[in-house]
Structures are given as structure tokens and as C-alpha cells.
Amino acid sequence: MDVDSGIMRKLPPPLDPEIPPPPPIKQRNVFTVLVNSNDMLLVENEIGNIATLREECKEFVRNPSNSPILSEKKDPVMLDLVGSYQTSKGVVSLQNDRGTSYDIYIRVQNELVAAYREMRDELSMQTFGRKFNELKKEQSKAIKKAIPMMISESEPRNVGG
Numbered sequence: 063m064d065v066d067s068g069i070m071r072k073l074p075p076p077l078d079p080e081i082p083p084p085p086p087i088k089q090r091n092v093f094t095v096l097v098n099s100n101d102m103l104l105v106e107n108e109i110g111n112i113a114t115l116r117e118e119c120k121e122f123v124r125n126p127s128n129s130p131i132l133s134e135k136k137d138p139v140m141l142d143l144v145g146s147y148q149t150s151k152g153v154v155s156l157q158n159d160r161g162t163s164y165d166i167y168i169r170v171q172n173e174l175v176a177a178y179r180e181m182r183d184e185l186s187m188q189t190f191g192r193k194f195n196e197l198k199k200e201q202s203k204a205i206k207k208a209i210p211m212m213i214s215e216s217e218p219r220n221v222g223g
Contacts, residue, residue: 099161
């Protein structure tokens with residue numbers, strides 16, 4: 063039985079040596095998730111729980127109370143079909159140990175992606191009256207621009223456990 067499975071991720075294009083590198087990201091704008099070889103989570107330097115990861119990620123990206131320890135917001139911009147919107151400067155950084163089980167790896171990935179999916183659904187409902195996956199192509203592009211999925215995954219390392 064030949065079955066293709068995995069996580070759909072598009073790699074960024076190679077860096078152009080003629081273009082200067084982007085400025086460094088402030089630590090405030092990085093939501094760090096570490097998974098060790100015992101399948102334990104460390105979220106923002108505290109012991110984490112897969113059951114609360116989705117909500118913690120959404121809180122970080124949204125930063126509704128403008129907390130100085132959560133992600134900053136970009137200046138409001140006018141987005142086609144959405145109107146004036148402040149996107150987050152937040153990036154989710156995921157680091158796994160080489161010994162992390164595939165099960166927890168997929169579960170963590172699913173929770174992080176689900177956080178973005180729920181935020182997109184909420185904005186889609188508010189703006190267009192339907193869920194993100196029901197939108198027309200132009201509408202979904204606008205929502206993706208307002209809430210880009212910013213998940214950075216570094217190469218697994220032997221970090222303990």
C-alpha cells in the first residue's frame with residue numbers, strides 16, 4: 063500500500079545574497095515551544111501542557127490587552143476586503159529533541175496550526191459571515207494576510223531527556 067502522509071509545509075525560498083538579511087526578531091515576539099525526548103513541553107520557559115497550548119498560542123498572537131510580555135502589533139494597515147487591521151509581529155518557534163516521539167510531535171503541530179485556524183475562522187466569521195475554509199479565494203487570501211501562519215521549526219537537536 064503506497065500512502066503519502068505528513069505535514070504540508072512550504073519551505074521558504076533560498077536567501078538572495080544580494081538582499082540584506084531581515085532585522086532580528088525581538089524576543090518578546092517569539093513564542094517558544096520546546097519538546098524534549100521524554101515528550102514534555104516547555105512553553106515560554108515554563109512546563110507546558112498540550113491541553114492548553116492552543117489557547118496560549120492564540121493569546122500570544124492576539125495580545126488583546128497589549129501586554130508588554132506578549133507579541134507586538136504592527137501598525138494598522140488597510141487590507142483588501144478586511145479593512146483596517148493590526149497584524150501580529152509574533153512568531154511561534156518550535157524546537158524538538160531528536161528523541162521526541164512522532165505522536166507528540168504531530169500533536170504539538172496540530173495544536174499550533176489549530177490556533178491559527180481558529181483565529182482565521184473568527185476573523186472570517188466577523189468579516190464575511192462564514193468559516194475560513196468556506197471562503198472564496200480572494201477572501202481567504204485577505205484573511206491569510208491579516209493572520210499569517212508564523213510557525214518556525216528548527217532542526218531537531220539532542221537537548222536532553
